[in-house]
Amino acid sequence: MRALLRVLAPLLGLALAAAGVLVVIEVVAAWVLPDTEGLLVPWRPWSVTLANLSWNENPVPGIAIGVGVAGLLLIIVGLAARRGDVRLEAPTTAMTVTTSPRVLARLVGTRVRASDDVLSASVSASARRVAVAVLAWHDAPPDLREVIVGGVKELLDALPLRRRPRVAVSVRKQEGVR
Amino acid sequence: MSVDLTKSHQTLPAPRPTDARLRRRSRSAVARSATGDRWLLVLIGLVLLAVGVGVTLLYYGVFGSSRAARPLLDPIIVVTVATDPVLWRVIAIAGGIVLALLGLIWVARSVRPEPRPDIVLDGGPNTTIRVSSGAAAEAVATQAATLPNVARARARMVGSTAAPALRVTLWLTDDADVRAVLHRLDEEVLATVCSALDLSALPMAVRLEVERPHPAPRVA
Amino acid sequence: MRTPQAEPADRGSLDIHPAVLRKIVEHAADSVPGTLRHERRLAGIDVGEAGASARVTVGPGEPAPVDVRLELTLRYPVTIGNVIEAVRAAVADDLARLAGHRMRALAVTVSGLRSATVPTRARVQ
Numbered sequence: 382m383r384a385l386l387r388v389l390a391p392l393l394g395l396a397l398a399a400a401g402v403l404v405v406i407e408v409v410a411a412w413v414l415p416d417t418e419g420l421l422v423p424w425r426p427w428s429v430t431l432a433n434l435s436w437n438e439n440p441v442p443g444i445a446i447g448v449g450v451a452g453l454l455l456i457i458v459g460l461a462a463r464r465g466d467v468r469l470e471a472p473t474t475a476m477t478v479t480t481s482p483r484v485l486a487r488l489v490g491t492r493v494r495a496s497d498d499v500l501s502a503s504v505s506a507s508a509r510r511v512a513v514a515v516l517a518w519h520d521a522p523p524d525l526r527e528v529i530v531g532g533v534k535e536l537l538d539a540l541p542l543r544r545r546p547r548v549a550v551s552v553r554k555q556e557g558v559r
Numbered sequence: 560m561s562v563d564l565t566k567s568h569q570t571l572p573a574p575r576p577t578d579a580r581l582r583r584r585s586r587s588a589v590a591r592s593a594t595g596d597r598w599l600l601v602l603i604g605l606v607l608l609a610v611g612v613g614v615t616l617l618y619y620g621v622f623g624s625s626r627a628a629r630p631l632l633d634p635i636i637v638v639t640v641a642t643d644p645v646l647w648r649v650i651a652i653a654g655g656i657v658l659a660l661l662g663l664i665w666v667a668r669s670v671r672p673e674p675r676p677d678i679v680l681d682g683g684p685n686t687t688i689r690v691s692s693g694a695a696a697e698a699v700a701t702q703a704a705t706l707p708n709v710a711r712a713r714a715r716m717v718g719s720t721a722a723p724a725l726r727v728t729l730w731l732t733d734d735a736d737v738r739a740v741l742h743r744l745d746e747e748v749l750a751t752v753c754s755a756l757d758l759s760a761l762p763m764a765v766r767l768e769v770e771r772p773h774p775a776p777r778v779a
Numbered sequence: 780m781r782t783p784q785a786e787p788a789d790r791g792s793l794d795i796h797p798a799v800l801r802k803i804v805e806h807a808a809d810s811v812p813g814t815l816r817h818e819r820r821l822a823g824i825d826v827g828e829a830g831a832s833a834r835v836t837v838g839p840g841e842p843a844p845v846d847v848r849l850e851l852t853l854r855y856p857v858t859i860g861n862v863i864e865a866v867r868a869a870v871a872d873d874l875a876r877l878a879g880h881r882m883r884a885l886a887v888t889v890s891g892l893r894s895a896t897v898p899t900r901a902r903v904q
Contacts, residue, residue: 383593390596391669393603398662404655408648431632441631442618449611455604459597464590469737469767472745474578475760477585480767487769491733541738680860682887688863690889698855698892751856755892 386462389455467508470541478541482506485546489513492536498525500555506546511537513550519557526552585762588717588724591673599665676720678756690756692716692723698755699725702748708735710770717764724762725752730770737767795878797835804833804847807873813862817852817891837880844883845874852891863887 403422410420418425434441466479486506493502493513498521503514511533517525530550537545620627640647675692682688696714703712711730718724731740744765753761808814808831816830834848847870853862871882 386593386596386600387669389600391666393600394662394665394669396662398659398666401655401658401660401662405652405659408651408655412648428632432630432634432637435628435630436614436617437620437624437627442615445611445614445618447611449608449615452604452607452609452611455600456608457604459600459604462593462597466589469741471585471765472738472742473749475581475585475749476741476745476763476765477582477589478741478765478767479589484767484769539737541741680863682860682863682867682885685883686863686867686885686887688859688887688889690859690892694852694890694892698894701894702855755856755859757858757860 382458382462383464385458389458465507467506468543470543482508485511488540489533489536492532493529496525496529496532498522499529508544509546511546511548513548515550515552517552517554519554521552521554526550581760581762584718584722584724585764588726588762588764589766590726590764591717596669673717674719675716676718676723678716678723678758679720680757695752695756696725699727699748699752702751703727703729703744706740706743706747708732708740718762724764725749726764726766728766728768730768732770733772741765795880797837800835800837800845800874800878800880801833803873803877804835804849804870805831807869808833808849808851808866811862811865811869813854813857814866815852815854815891815893817893838883842879842881845880846884846886847882848886848888850888850890852893853889855892855894859889 406420407422407424410417411424465482467482467485469478469480471478483506486504489506489511490502490504490513493499493504493515498517499515500518501516505512513529513533515525515529522528529552530548533548533550537548616622617627675696677692678690678695680688680690692715696716700712700714703709703714706712708731709729710732712727714725714727716723717726727744729740729744731737744763749761749763753759809816814831830852832850836846836848838844838846849866849870851866853859866887867882867885870885874880874882
């Protein structure tokens with residue numbers, strides 16, 4: 382999302398600048414050379430069309446909905462382009478320590494997959510929640526889920542995280558022979 | 560008793576910035592701020608959304624069917640402009656210039672790369688000392704990489720010349736004790752750079768990564 | 780009739796070329812403990828070692844004051860302020876003693892900070 386923001390922001394800035402420049406050029410051209418067609422923008426035929434079109438005719442609603450949707454998309458990108466950093470405790474106030482949810486997921490995944498009873502595991506992590514979906518061998522002990530939850534919590538406690546994420550583990554058993 | 564004459568010209572060291580200010584500077588050093596871009600996007604989005612919703616409501620006659628029947632280029636507007644064309648032309652030109660300037664400023668700020676400030680030290684009268692940002696950053700990164708359980712380290716100066724800060728990325732080994740590494744980073748690396756540059760404090764933003772373990776080489 | 784000769788001190792003048800002044804400054808800076816020689820690279824290829832590099836501007840006036848710009852590599856960790864102070868003293872001293880110039884302004888850029896224990900070049904025996 383932040384990459385999209387990096388691209389959209391300068392494009393919007395350019396569009397605004399271009400609009401401003403166009404307005405200046407057209408107004409000056411119309412002032413200096415009256416009775417001529419627009420220099421870059423055919424504003425005379427446009428103004429005729431606009432004068433003959435009323436708000437309750439097509440294609441006004443279509444365009445309006447399009448504009449509204451574009452605005453909504455911009456709002457969504459603007460609000461969603463946040464960093465999802467996971468904050469950690471620092472030994473001094475002059476330091477701020479962060480890591481990415483990806484790193485947290487890596488650490489948890491490595492720990493979970495180290496168990497012999499685990500066939501595969503997929504982890505999704507954020508600062509607030511760590512969710513692990515485990516596929517276990519069919520002969521895995523029944524308390525595997527509790528063991529994994531305990532292990533993940535132990536790992537998270539060893540990290541100086543600002544806020545301890547909630548841990549959710551789900552275990553599915555694989556049919557068949559190992 | 561010997562007197563250190565070399566220090567006689569030096570001014571008193573600058574007071575240590577407050578803890579709150581240090582914390583704020585280290586927080587903003589974590590990554591390049593995108594707040595301005597984000598809020599401008601939201602603002603433009605709100606304007607577009609408002610226009611879209613307003614016109615759609617108008618179409619459906621919420622504001623009255625007589626209003627909806629008026630043309631887009633309302634005769635009222637045409638008459639208003641025709642009564643004093645010069646005034647409206649000037650307004651349009653001024654507005655266009657302002658819009659163009661704002662747009663260009665926004666593009667320039669968005670596209671400009673994050674500055675890497677040098678550190679300026681007080682060398683006394685007629686002496687200026689400037690430590691290049693690359694030199695300071697490389698020194699920090701080299702020392703950080705020597706810490707135990709740190710596989711790789713990268714550092715760069717961020718902020719401004721008046722308020723510099725460090726951004727350090729550490730790649731830790733799988734078995735690292737994070738608390739201990741951070742402690743040593745503060746006691747050794749940060750302390751060393753502060754004493755070398757004669758700074759009472761230098762805010763630092765640390766990003767932690769995990770180093771991918773290299774597969775063991777196969778021996779034929 | 781012969782014109783009387785001027786006093787010995789006013790006979791002739793000695794103008795020292797800025798390149799010589801530069802060498803004096805660089806040599807003085809290199810002699811200060813704490814400065815290092817660093818490898819010079821040209822398009823990525825090692826072309827030898829170099830110490831401090833200086834740019835000297837001679838101002839107007841009598842005796843002509845000299846403004847010095849220095850680019851240095853220092854050892855790390857070291858208290859930079861102290862080393863620069865020593866550099867200033869050494870350069871001013873040498874300029875006055877060897878060239879009769881007074882150093883006016885000194886602008887130092889520290890472009891490298893190297894740990895003495897880390898080898899600057901790995902060599903394969």
